Amino acid sequence: MVTESKRWWALALLCLTGFMIILDASIVLVAVPSIERELTFSSGGVQWVPSGYALMFGGLLLLGGRISDLLGRRRVFITGLLLFAASSLLCGFAWSGDALVLARGLQGASAAVLLPSALSIVMTTFPDGADRNKALGIWGATSGVGGTAGSLIGGPVTDGLGWQWIFFINVPVCVLVAVLAPALLLDSRVPGRRGFDVAGAVTVTSALIVLVYAVIEAPDSSVGRTIALFVASGLLFGLFVLVEQRSAAPLVPLRIFRSRALVGGNLITVSWGLSAFGLNYIYTQYAQLALGISAVRYGLMSAVLAAAAVVASIIGQHLVTKVGTRRVAFVSLLVSGVGATLMTQLTVHSGYFELAFWGLTIFGAGLGAGTVAGSIASLSDVAGEDSGIASGLQSASFQIGGAVGIAALSAVAAANTTGSTPTALTHGYRIAFWAVWVCIAVGIAGCGLLLRPKRPVVPRLQAVVTS
The missing domain is CATH 1.10.287 (Helix Hairpins)
Incomplete structure (x- = not known):
């Protein structure tokens, strides 16, 4: 039996883990220019440092979710922590570009085991509708913040300690969580199932x-x-x-796609991965390569995105229970589109508060509220036996979207850049910011699949869980 206070402490521990994993996917974007300078990469090869992690993470998340369902969620969670710590050490000690890409792939595979087991424990710890909605809102908000806080944390760490420490800092967090997990987390599994x-x-x-x-x-x-x-x-x-x-014993039981909420929510989540990772990567390149500013200054400049996401995620959690996930997600996508549009006006002479401040703030506001809405939509209509696979699918959607978003917007920027002058680079980046609207369109399509709520979200969730 889990006491009321204990399960909220358990949620805090799980959210810390989720924050670390999502942060690790975004924090490396700040360090990419430094990594490229110190290690040897082929043309365009440095993109595989963030994309390799996201691909292995997203591609194996579904298998990780099923493993946690079958072998026991707490056991798999602790194993994933140890693997993530070991692979983070390998990343920090990488001696070449190829070695770092390989280590990042291993780190992504470790995260694919760790994250779905953490989210599954959240869902089994909070089985009733109202509390589950609140817990998923907190989880989504934490993940959203992790996805945007990388630039704020990564800049000072990269400039002050070196890019290797963006990986080393994971180790003490993993050890702390692994020590506390047996006391705070319950183990659970789906009975009577075998096979991977x-x-x-x-x-x-x-x-x-x-x-x-x-x-x-x-x-x-x-x-x-x-x-x-x-x-x-x-x-x-x-x-x-x-x-x-x-x-x-399918990796993804195709029957789960009969849920419009799950499909729509995951399309929204894919959209946020595409736009958030893609825009962050392009803005990092613009700031450090076109403007020539340091990683730490870039981190401070982009802090407004993380701050706006934090505030908006809290607001979004409350709005979802009042007006529904569909409206919150749709408006949030449009708000972020406005922010991306402001970024298209950047030049090599743009003042920060003139354009980037408002563009990043507006984009972050949409991102914070929208990720909460997408997370709740994709997981609210899931039976307990499918909690692992559904959580893996939702997390995979964000990571896969991130990998494709970085690659796609980088390709758009490269295709529209002639020369290596700051002006030429900025022209390509501006076109890439316009392309963010294509990413947002995916989420708008997902909103169309969400049913308009006829009654408040919390009672509807309770009906789903108890039926």
Whole structure:
């Protein structure tokens, strides 16, 4: 039996873990220019430092969710913590670009085991509608903050201690959580199920890697080669669906996609991954390469995005219970689109408070409220036996969106850049900021799948859970 106070302490521990994992996906964006200077990469190869993590993370999250369901969520959670700590050490001690990309892939695979088990524990610890809604709101807000706080934390760490320490700081957090987990977290699993869908995990991860590779290489490849890569990715996705249809223990039970809330919520989450990671990556390049400012100054400049996201996530959590996830998500997407539009006006002479401050603040406000709405929408209509796979799918949507977003907006910027002068670079970045609207359109389509609530969200959630 879990006491009321104990389960909220458990939520705090789990949210700390979720914050660390999502932060690790975003904090490296600030350090990319420093990493590229110190390590050897092929042309465009440095993109694989953030994208390699996101791909392995997103591609294996579904398998990680199923493993946590079958082997025990607390056990898998603690194992994931230890693996994440070890892979973080490997990243910090990487001696070459290839070694860092490989270590980041291992770190992403560790996160794929750790995060869905953490979110599954949240959902089993808070089984009733009102408290689950609040807990998921806090979880979504924490994850949203983690996704935007990387620039604020990463700048001082990179300039003051070196880029290696953005990985080393994970180790004490992992140790602390692993020590406290047995006392605060309950273990649970889905009874009577056996088997892991390794074929499904291999096909979907391969499809994602080929997709991102195609996007990254598109500016320097022929049209025929690019099309061939996209076709190959599509065929692998099709093979994944066939595997899931024939598997006795599918990685993703296709029946869960009958839920419009789950599909719509995950499209919204994909949209936030595309736009948030993509915009952050482009703005990092603009600030450090076109303007020549330091990582620590960039971190301070972009702090408003994280601050706006924190405030908006709190507000968004309350708004969802009053007006529904659909309205909050839709308005949030439009708000972030306005912020991205302001960023398209940046020049090499732009004053920070003239454009970037307002653009980042407005974008962050939409991001904070929107990620909460997307998280609640995609998980509110899920049965307990599917909590692991649903949480893995929701987290995978954000990470996969992030990997594709970085690759796509970088490709747009590269395709519209002629030369290496600050003016030429800025022109490419401005076009990339316009492309954020394409990312936002994915989320707007997801909003269309969410049903308009006829009664408050909290009672509806209670009805779902108790039925």
